[in-house]
Amino acid sequence: MRPFWLQQALDQEEAAPCAPLAGDSRCDVCIVGGGYTGLWTALxxxxQQPTLDILLIEADTCGAGASGRNGGCALSWSAKYFTLERLFGVQEAVRLVRESEQSIRAIGDYCTAHGIDADYRLDGTLYTATNSAQVGATDRVIAALERQGVNSFQRxxxxxxxxxxxxxxxxEGWFSxxxxxxxxxxxxxxxxxVALQRGIRIHEQTAMTGLQQGRQSQVQTAHGTVHADRVVLALNAWMARAFPQFERSVAIVSSDMIITxxxxxxxxxxxLSTGIxxxxxxxxVxxxxxxxxxxxxxxxxxxxxxxxxxxxxxxxxxxPYEPLLRRSLGEFFPALADARIAATWNGPSDRSVTGLPFFGRLQGEGQVFYGFGYSGSGVGPCHMGGQILSSLVLGLDNAWTRSPLVNGPLGYFPPEPIRYLGSLMVRNAIRRKEQAEDHGRRPxxxxVHLARFAAAAGKADKG
Structure with a gap:
């Protein structure tokens, strides 16, 4: 099954699939993963270095992962300010909020410059409350952003x-x-x-089956091996499965969508006449x-x-949560309660402990780089991820390579089965708590106590 967004895009394009890798190949940079992170990094x-020979492999077709099945909301890290400040300090937190907003605009500029018809609409966002318990939930972070001179929201x-x-x-609602x-x-x-037009070689239906690090790394596939000076792993939710050392650095959880x-x-x-x-x-959320x-x-x-x-x-x-989504649709929009549904879908989100992505060198050394953990909000931040990974690959000394985001995982979940059972227990507690609040009851x-574990893990951040 193809999720709605990707299938619609494939139906509207005339491009032929990129052939799978057949035989061995040599390149300067091999990128594993054909989603936003891998493609932004390649581009x-x-x-920065037009002469680089870049080869990208994708296990399915480009966009088959989270990049082709997310909600399409390009949001900044403003709502994550407290997490950023706690982890990185005020200066870096402010920089990252500003950069996250700049990335949103840069995506639109790139689409315009390269003729990408992505239905990009810079119409802003509303953070709202839908029951009395949620009223005022955004006030503290807005006040903090205001103190640091980076607030774009107004009530x-x-x-x-x-x-x-x-x-x-x-x-209530705050608009940015x-x-x-x-x-x-x-x-x-x-x-x-655009990547193909720039001479980037892409092989779809080409999964990585193994990786050997060395002075020249070897990316192994079913029908050939890529010999590369540098490798970028842009696997996102699939990273933990491919590399067991990252298994506890993210939790894989679905986001489910419905479209009329x-x-x-x-x-x-x-x-609803704009793209807000x-x-x-x-x-x-x-x-x-x-x-x-x-x-x-x-x-x-x-x-x-x-x-x-x-x-x-x-x-x-x-x-599998179509009934829940339909009920929510009818509660928000009674006029759409009986609307015809075109599709429902879901997909795996790589939720990090902090709710932020992280980057680094595999095993802390060598020329294999990675970045993942976008936690369900990667449309805008993947553009920042491309800046980080391209800077690391080129060995630059800049604000991206000096950022604490490149220090690898910033926390770990408990081992299984504790993580899984604990996640279900916290999820169900959150559902009961919010259902009570929706009906004006005290949870x-x-x-309430169990729900705080999710907030402590960064799950309260929006976007």
Whole structure:
């Protein structure tokens, strides 16, 4: 099964698949993974050193992973400010918030410059409250951003919030113009097209089966070996499966999405006439936005947890949480309660302990580099990931290579089965807590206590 975004993008392009690798090959840089991280890294390397011979391999087709099945919300790290400050200090936290906002704009500029029709709309985002317990949840981080001179949010009058969000379910809202929405599949396929035009060699249907490090690394595949001076591992959620040393550095959890058939006139009547994204203040947030052809996409994170970081078959199937998503759709938009659903899907998100990605050298030395752990919010940050990885590959001394983000995993989850059982226990406690709050009841003390574990692990960050 292809997720909706990727299938729509494939249906609208005429490009032929890239042939699988057959036989041995030699290159300067081998990139493993054809999603946002791998493609941005390849393109940025080419921009800085056009003579580099870059070869990219992808196990499926470019965009088949998270890059072609996410919610399409390009968000900054503003809401993660407290986590950034706690881990890295004020100066780096401020820099990363600014860079995350710049990456969102840079993606749009790149699409314009290279003719990538990714439905990019720089229309901002709304962070809202949908029950009384959520009211005020964003105030502290907004105040901190304001103190550091990096606040892009403003509180809007309730009537304006409900009009922009297209729903009366929202009780308050903060708006930031520093956010965009995209059609994720079109974006990743557009990056693939530009990469091919730049002379980057791409082999799809070519999975890495082994890696030997050395002065010249060897990336092994089923039908050939790539000999490369430098290697970039851009596997994201698949990284923990390929390299057991990272198994405890991320938890694999699904984000599930639903999208309607086109209802352009109805959405216009509801007030959903722009590309604004809307996120509530739950721990596992609801997020939604419309599309230029008049569809409504709604998603929710924190559903299926994978034991031991395994890629479950359900990740390539329609969402098993369709009834939950349909109910949420009807609660936000009563007029869409009986809307025809075009598709549901889900996919694995590599959730790090901090909610932030991390980068580094494999085994701390050599010329094999990695970056993953985007925690379900990679559309914008993968552009930063490309800057980090390309800088590491080129051996540059800059703010990216000096960033503490390149210090590898910043924390570890407990071993199995503790991680899996604990994740389910915390997830279910969060559900009970938020259900009680939705109905105006005080949640059980134990559920509140267990929910704090998710917040401590960075799960309370939005986007």
């Amino acid at each position: 940025m390397l080419k921009e 809007l009058p309730l009537a304006q919030v409900q009009r922009l969000a297209g729903s009366h379910k929202h009780l 113009p520093a956010a965009a929405t995209v059609q994720p599949g079109k974006l990743v396929r557009g990056l693939r097209r 058939e086109p209802y352009p006139q109805l959405l216009e009547q509801m007030g 994204s809307v996120l509530d203040s739950r721990i596992f 609801h997020y939604y936005h419309n599309t230029p052809d008049g569809r409504l996409m709604l998603g929710k994170g924190g559903n299926t947890f994978a034991y031991g970081g395994k890629m479950l078959p359900v990740f390539d199937q329609p969402s 059980r003390r134990l559920d």
